[in-house]
Amino acid sequence: MDTQHSDKLAKEAVYLAETWQKRANDLLTSEEKTIQKQMKRLLTHPMDKVVMTKMIDQSFRSHNNSRVADQISYVLKKYGVPEFFSMGDKLLLQLFLGLGRHVPQVSVPRVVDKMRDDSSRSVIPGEKEIFHAHLEKRKSEGVRMNINHLGEAVLGEEESLSRLSTYLKDLKRPEIEYISVKISTIYSQIQSLGFDHTVGVLKERLSRLYRAARDNHFIRNDGTRVPKFVNLDMEEYRDLEITVAAFTGTLDREEFKNHSAGIVLQAYLPDSYPIQQELTAWARSRMTDGGAPIKLRIVKGANMEMEQVESALNNWPLATYDNKPDVDANYKRMVAFGMESENIRAVHLGIGSHNLFDLAYAYKLAQQNNVTEYFSFEMLEGMADHVRRAIQETSEEMVLYAPVATKQEFISAIAYLIRRLDENTAEENFLRYSPKLQVGSEEWDFLREQFLASCKHRDKPGQTPHRIQNRLKESFSEKKGTFYEGEFSNEPDTDWSLGTNRKWAEAIRDKWKKGPEDIPTEIPLIVAGLDVYHGRETQECFDASQKEKVCTARYAMANEEDVIRAVTIAKADPDGWRKKRAEERHRILSRVAAELRRSRGDLLGAAAANTGKVFTESDPEVSEAIDFTEFYPHSVKAYAELNNVECQGKGVGLVISPWNFPIAIPCGGIAASLAAGNTVIFKPASAAVLTAWQLCQCFWKAGISKNVLQFLPCSGSETGVKLTAHPDVNFVILTGGTNTGLRILETRPGIFLAAETGGKNATIVTAMSDRDQAIKNIIHSAFSNCGQKCSATSLVILEKEVYKDERFKKQLVDAAKSCNVGSAWDFHNKMGALIHPPQGDLKKALTELEPGESWALKPENIRNNPCMWTPGIKWGVSPGSYTHMTEFFGPLIGVMSAKNLEHAIELVNQTGYGLTSGLESLDKREQNHWKNQVRAGNLYVNRGTTGAIVLRQPFGGMGKSALGAGIKAGSPSYVAQFMDFKETDFPRVRAIKNDYALLRIAQEWKQKLDWGGLSEFEADLRKTICAVKSYLYHTEQEFSQEHDYFHLRGQDNILRYLPVGRVVVRMHEEDSLFDVLARIAAVKISGCKLIVSIPKGLENEITAFLHGKEGKQFVGKEPVLFQTDEDVVEMIPLIQRIRYAAPERVPNAVFDGAAKTGLYIARTKVMMEGQIELLQYFQQQSICDSYHRYGNLGERAVL
Template sequence: IGYLVRRLDENTGPSNFLRYAFHLKPGSANWVMLRQKFIESFELMEHLPDSSRRTQNRTTEAFQSTLDNWRWDQLVNEPDTDFSLPDNARWAQEIIASGLQAEPRVVTPIIAGEEDTQATHLFNSTDPSQPNQYVGTWTAAEESAIDVALKCAADDETSWRKTTAKERSAILHDVANEIRRSRRDLIEIALAEGGKIIPEADAEVSEAVDFVEFYRKSVVHIEEMQDLSARPRGMALVISPWNFPIAIPCGGVAAALAAGNTVILKPSSETVLTARRLCECFWEAGVPKKVLQFVPCRGAAGGVQLTASDKVDSIIFTGSTAAARLIQQQTPRACLLAETGGKNTTIVTTMSDREQAVKHVLHSAFGHSGQKCSATSLLILEKGVYQDEAFLELLRDAASSLTVGSAWRLETRIGPLINPPSGDLHKAIVNLESDESWLLEPRIDKNNRCLVSPGIKMGVTANSFTHQTEFFGPVLGVMLAESLEHAVTLANETGYGLTAGIETLDDREQEYWKANIFAGNLYVNRPTTGAIVLRQPFGGFGASSIGAGIKAGGPNYVTQLMKFRTSLIDVAADLKNMHNQELAEFGTTLLEARRSDIKATAKQIIIQALTSYDEYAYREYNRVHDHFHLIGQDNIRRYLPVEDLVIRVTQQDEAYEIVLRMAAAHAVGARVMLSHATAVHEELLQVLIGFTQHWKKPATQIVETDGELLERVARGEVSRVRYARPSAVKDGTRTALEAHNVVVMDAPVLVNGRIELLWNVREQSVSDDYHRYGNLGKRATEIRVEPL
C-alpha cells in the first residue's frame, strides 16, 4: 500500500499528466504546457542513456591517491558493495569458491618488528560454519615476548611520537587505500574464521576505511588549534573482539596511530587470522612493525600481563561489561576506553507502521545471529500492538523464514554463532520463565551446534532474567507496555544504555522518546544496528561504557589518546561580546572584585578561557550537527549536559582552576555542584557561588569528606567527578569511584573550550528515517544529498 501511495503521489505531481487529467481541455494553458513537455521528452529520447547509473565493479576498480585537501567534517563514507550488480555478484561467488579451496594460514606474533619464531604455543582457528574444518593456525606470544613488545612500544625506537599529525595522516591515507585493495581477502578470512556472511563482512571493510580516513583528519584538525599543544599519551593497547574482527580493531589502531601513539594489538583468540591480515595493510602502507605490534595471546595470563603493565598508557577495549571492569581493576595507570555491552530495546507503539516495524526489528535482532552489541534484544510493544494477532503472526512468520546456515552459502541470512551456545545464551534458548512462552522456538542444529534459528519469547516481565541479561545471540524477548511512558521506563531499567529504537509515525511520541530514553545511539523508524562513521558516532551510557564515553567514529574520539596543554595567546578577548550573558556577567563580576587570590596571570587565563568556552559552546556543544543531510534521513550528533556532575575542590587547586571548571559546566548547561572538605577554599567558594545567583541554575556546594562523597556515589547520585589534576585523587577514592562506574576526570584544566567542555557532556547520536517508502512529505523541498 505504501508503495502504491508513493506512486500515486508522484504521478499526480505538478509535472505529471494525472494532476490535470480530470479537468483538461484542448487549447487550455495546461493543454499547451503538457503538449510541449511531451514533444520535448520525445526529442530527448535519442539522448536517453541505456546503461546503468550504478557502475561499481569490485573486479576492476583501482585505488589511486586522491586529493587530500578535505576536512574531517567533509568525510564521504566508503560505499558498501552493491551485490545487485552482476559483476559484484560474481565477485562474491569467487570469494566463496576461493575460500573453500584456500590453504590453511599460519600466523605468528610480530614482536619488536620481527616475526616471533620462538613461540611454541600453537592453536587452531576453526570455521564456525564447519566446526571440524581448520582454516589456519596461530602461535600465542609467550611471557618473555610480551615483555619485549611492551618495552619496544614504550621506547618508541622509530620516534613515531615525534612525527607531525600531517606526516602520520599521509601514511594512514595509504593505509586506507591498502584496506580498499584488500577488501576481498579480508572478507574471505572473516567469513572463514568469524562466520560472517559476505554482506556483513563487506560493511566492516567499508567501516574500517572510514575509521582510518576520519581519524587521521580529526587529529590534523586538533593540532591546528592555536591555543592548544597536543602530544600522544604514549603506548596504546588495543584489545579487539571477534564479532567485528575487521572494523573494531582497525578503528582502535587507526585512532591511536593517528594521535601519535605506538600500538600493541591483542586480537580476540577467535579471529587472530583476520586481525593479522588487517595489520598487514598497515605495515604494507608504511606503518613500522615496531610502531604497530601484533601480540595474540591465549588465556588470561597473557592478557593480564599486558593490561597490568605500567608501560601501557591507554587501553582501547571492546567487549563485555564484566571483562571491562576486570581490566579496570588490573590496570594501574592507563586510560581505559571501553565500549561494552547492551540490552537494547525497540519500542513499537500503536501509531507505528507495523509491517515496517517487523522488517526493522528482524534486521536489528538477528543480523549476524544477534552477535552485535547494538542488536535489539528486547521488543517492547504497546498494548494495542502486543494484542494484535496479525502483527505477531507476521513477526513469527518473517523470523521463521530467515535462512539459517553456513556463511559459505550466499542465500544465508543468519550465519553461525562463533561457538555453540553456552552460559546465559544457552539458558535463554532452552528455558522459559514462569510467564514466558515461545512465539517462535529456537532450534540448535544437531550437525552444527553453532547454527541456531531465531527465537522469540513472549511474556517477558520486568526485572526478569530475559529483561536484564544480555544474550548475544538470536533470542528476542517481547514485553507488554501499557503506554509509551511505561515502555520507556522498562527500557531504561536494564542499566545499559547503548542503542535504542522506536517505531512510530507520531512526531509527539518520537520527541518524548528522544527526550527520555537512556541510550547513546537512538534510531527512529529504522534498524538499531549498522552505525556509520561520523554519520552515527557510536557509544553508550551507563553499563554500556566505561571511561569518558566519548563516541567511536566521532570527532572527539582521538582526544582521549592525547594529552594537552594550553597556552595564552595574544588575542584581545572581550567578555562583553559573549553569547552566554550569564557566563559573561560571572566573569566580569569576578574580575572586577579585585580579589587577592585571583592573580594578574590568572585573570588573563580566565578571560581567554571564558571566551573560548563560550565560543565552542555556541559553535559545537549547544547545537545539533548533521554533517550529511541525506535525503530521507536525519543523522543528528548532539551533546547532553551531565546533570549529576560533581566538581571536586581540593586544597591544592588554584583559584582559576575552580573558576574554569565552574564556567565550563555552566557553558554547556550542566549543573554546577561544588564538593569539598571542611576548610577547603571556603571563603572563595562562597564568593564564587554568590556570583552565580543570577543564573537560571545557580551553583551549589556540598561540604563532604571523600567518604561522604562515596556514599552519594553508592546511592547513584553522581556519575562524574571533575578534579583539577591526577594527584588530587587519592588511590582508594579513585578505586571506589571506578567500582561504581563513575567517570573520574582528572586531566589538567584547559583554557581551550573545544577540549575542556567535553568533560561536562554526554554525546548522543539520533538517526531518523523521516521518509515513508521514499515519500518525503512536507520536507520534499529541502536541499539534501543523495546517499552513496
C-alpha cells in the same frame, strides 16, 4: 529513423493527442468535473498533499478509534484542513474537530468509509460482489483488467505462500483474465548475493503460476477462450536482474514453450533499453524454435523517490536518470525498438502511460509499422478515465492496471495511494496538468513542447547503467580520501545487485573456503618489529560454517616476556611515530585506507573463514574500517590547527577488540590511536585472530612500521592482564563485555579506559507504528550476524494493542522463521554460525523459559553443527525477569507488553544498559517524548538498531554500556581523548550571542582587574575570564546544537550533547584558583549539576576566595562540601562524574572506589580552550530518524 520521418511521426502524434484530448473533455461526467476541480485546487496548495499523505499514512494505524481520532485531530490542527477539499468535506472535518473526536466510535468508522470511498476509483474494493460487478462492467466496456492484489507486507514464507495461493485462486476465477505479480510477494527471502538460489525459488513459484494460467481460460466478449495471463511487475532497481532472470528462466522450461507471459521494464532506468534488446533477442529465438511470444509492458517508472533515498543512504549513484527529458526520450526509444515488426511479433507491447502524446506516438508508430494487433494501451484504474474512454473509441486494446483491497486490507493500500498522489502532482508529469486540460492552453503547449523535445532527444540518453561498481576490476586514485580531498564522505558498501560483484564474491569463496586437506595459515606475533612464531604456544582457528573441524589458521600466543618487550618498544618509539606531524600521520593513514580498499575481498574471506560471518554483514565492516582510517586523522586537524594549543599522543595505546566485528572495531581503535600520535599494541579476540592478522597487513603495507603497530594475540585472563596492568600502557580501548571493562579497572584503577561495552537493547512498537515496517526492522536488528551485535535488538516491547494483535505476532514469527540459516559460504543465507556453541546465559536463554514465558518460536540447533541455531522468540517476558535484564548475545528476542509508551520507556531504562534503542511510531509526539526520556547512546526512529556509520551515526552508549569519557566512536571528538593538550596562549573567542550570569561576573572581574583590583589573583582570574568566554562560545556553537553532517534524503542523523548529570569538582591542595573556577564554570555552563568538594582541613587562599564574596557569587547556590576521600567514594553511586584538575592528584582510594562501578574520573589538565575542556562534561547521543515514507519526504519536499 531519419529526422524527416521522425518529425512527421511526432506531428501526427500531436494531432492525434489533440483529437483525443478534445474528445475526452466532451466525455467528462459531472462527477469527474468535480474531481478535476478538486485536483486543480490541490496543485495550488502543495501542503495539502502533505496533510493528505500524513492523514492517510498515520491516522489509521491504531485499531483503537480514540487513537485514530486523536491523530486525525493532531494532523489537522498542526497543518490545517486541506484547502483543496470541497466545502462539504471541509465542514465535515470541522465538525469532526469540534464534536467527532469526542465520539470516535461513531465518527472514525465514517471517516474511514469516506476515505475508502474516495479512493475506490484507484483501489477497487475487493469484497466479492463489488469486485465481481466492477470486472463485469469493465468487460462490457471492452476493457481488459490487470488485477494487482494489495495485501500486508510479505515478510515471511508463510505469507508469501499464502499470497501465491491467492494468485492461484485468482487465476481459477472465471471473471479474472489477467494478474500482476511482484517477485517480492511470492518469495520473502530475496537475496541479491544469493542470486542463483533466489532465482531458483522464483522459477519454481512462477512455474506454479504459469501452469495455472495455462490450464485456466478466460472467455472474452466475442466468445474466444484464451489462457489466463500473468504479468511480472518490476520493483526497485536491486530486483531488476533477478526479475528478468526468473522470468526467462521459467519460460525456458519445456512445459512453458507455448505459453505467453509478461514482464515490465521501466524507462527511467538506463539499464532497461539494453535489457529490452536482450529480452527481444531471446524471445525471437524462442519463437524461431516454435515457442509463444511474450509481452513487455513499458512504463516510465513509479519508484523514483525510493530510488533517490536508497542512492543517498548507500552513497551509490542514482540508478535512474536524474531528469525527465532523458526518461521521456528513453521511453520513446524503447517503444520504437519494440514496435519494429520483427521484434513486436516476438515481444508484444503494452504501452503504459497517461501521457496522451506518448500514447499517440506509440499508436502512430504501430500503424506505420502495421503492428497494431500486437500492442495495447495500459493505464491505471481510476486515473483520467475520460481519457481512457476517448482513446478506446479509436484504439485496438485497452488494459487497466487495477489494485484491489478489501476493507481489512485497506491499510496495505497506503503505499500505493501515496505513490499515486506523488505521481499526480509531480512537477513535470502529464497527470499534474490533466485536470481541466484544454488543447491550445499554456499547459497544453508546455506538454507538447516537452514531447517534441523528447522526440528529438530520443537516441541521446545513455544506455549504460549508472550503478557500475565493479569489485573485480576496481582501481582507486592515489589521491583519493580526506588527506587529498579535504572532505570526508562515507565509503560505499558493495552493491550485490551487480553481477560482477557477485562473481567477485564467488572468487573470494574459492580462495578462502578451506577444506581439511588445506594447510592452515601460520600467524606469528609481531613484537619489536619481528615475527615471532617458533617457541610459542599456538592455538587454532576453525571455520564455524563447516560441521567438519576445518582448521583455517594457527597463531602464536604471546607470553609475559613478549608483553614486556612489546611495551618497551612501544614506549621507546624507535621509528618516531609520535614525533611525526599530524599531517604526515594523516598521509600514511590515507594509504592504509587505500590498502583496505584493495583488501576488501580478503577481509571478507578471512571473516567468513574465521568467524562464520556472512559477506553481507562483513562488507559494511570494511567500509566502516575505511571510514575510520579516513576520518580520524582528518578530525585531528581540528585540534592540531588550534593556534593556542599543542597536542601530542598520550603514549602507548592498547587496543582490545571483539570477535563480532573483527574488522571495523579493531581498525577504528588502531586508527584513532595512531592518528592521535600514539604507538599501538593490538590484542585481537582469540576467536578472530586470522581476520585481525589480515587487517594488520593493510597497516604494515601502507608504511606503519611493526614497531608502531605490534600484534599480540594472547590469553585475556593471563597474559592479557599483564598487558592492561603494565604501567607504561597509557590507555586502553576496549570493545567487550561490561564485566571485562570492570576487571581491567579493578586490575589497574588509574588506567585511562575507553570502553564500549554490552547492551540490552530494546525496540518499542506503539499502536501508531507501521507494523509491517516494524517487523522488518526488528528482524534485521535482532538476527543479522545471528544477534551477535552489541547493538542488536534483544527486547521487543509492544504497546498492549500491538501485543494483542495476533496478526502482528503471526507476521513476526513468520518473518523470523523464514530467515535462511547456514554456512557463510552459501550466499543465500541471512544468518551464519555462532562464533562458539552456546554456553552460559545464551545457552540457558535458547533452551529454557522463565515463569510466564512461552515460545512464540523455539530456536533449534540445526545441520549437526553446534554453532548453527535458528532464531527464537520468547513471548510474555516479565518486567525484572532474567530475560528482561540479561544480555544474551545471540539469535533470540524477548517480547514484553507495555500499557503505553511511558511504561515501555520505563521497561527499557530498567535494564541499566544504554547502548542502542529503537522506536517504531509514526506519531511525532511519541517520537519527541521517547527521544527525551529513553536512556541510550544511539536512538533509531523507524529504522533498525544496528549498522551505525562513521560520523553519520557516531556510536557509543550510556550507563552500563560505556566505561570512560563517553565520547562516541566515529564522532569528531573521539580522537581527542587519546591526546594530551598543552595551552600555549589564550584561546581565540568570537562573539557570544546571549547574556549569561557567569559572563556578567567575568566582565565585572575584568573591569576590576583593569583598574587594579583582585591583583593577588590576576593571572588565574584572567585565565578564568577567558575560559568562561570560550566555554560559552563553544557551548553556543557546538555543545548546545544538534548537528547533522550529511543531511541525507529521507533520513535525519543528529549528533547532540547531553549534560552528564551530577558532577563533583574535587579540589586538591595543588590546584590553582583557575583550576577550580574553570571547572566550576564548565559544569554550570554545560548544564550539569555541580557539587564542589573540598578536602577536609584544606584551608588556603583558594578556599578563602570561594568563601568570599566573589567566590560565592561565582559558585551560586550549588553545594560546597568539605569531604574526606572516603566521603567522595561513598558519593559515587549518587553522581555521574568526578572532575580532578590533573591525573596525579587523584588519590588511589578514589580510583579504587570508582573502578568498582566504572565511574569515569575526568582528570586531564584543565584547559581554557572550551573546544577541549567541555568534552569532560557532556555525553554524546546519536539520533537516526528515517522520516521518509516510501520515499515521500512529506513537508520537506515543499521546502
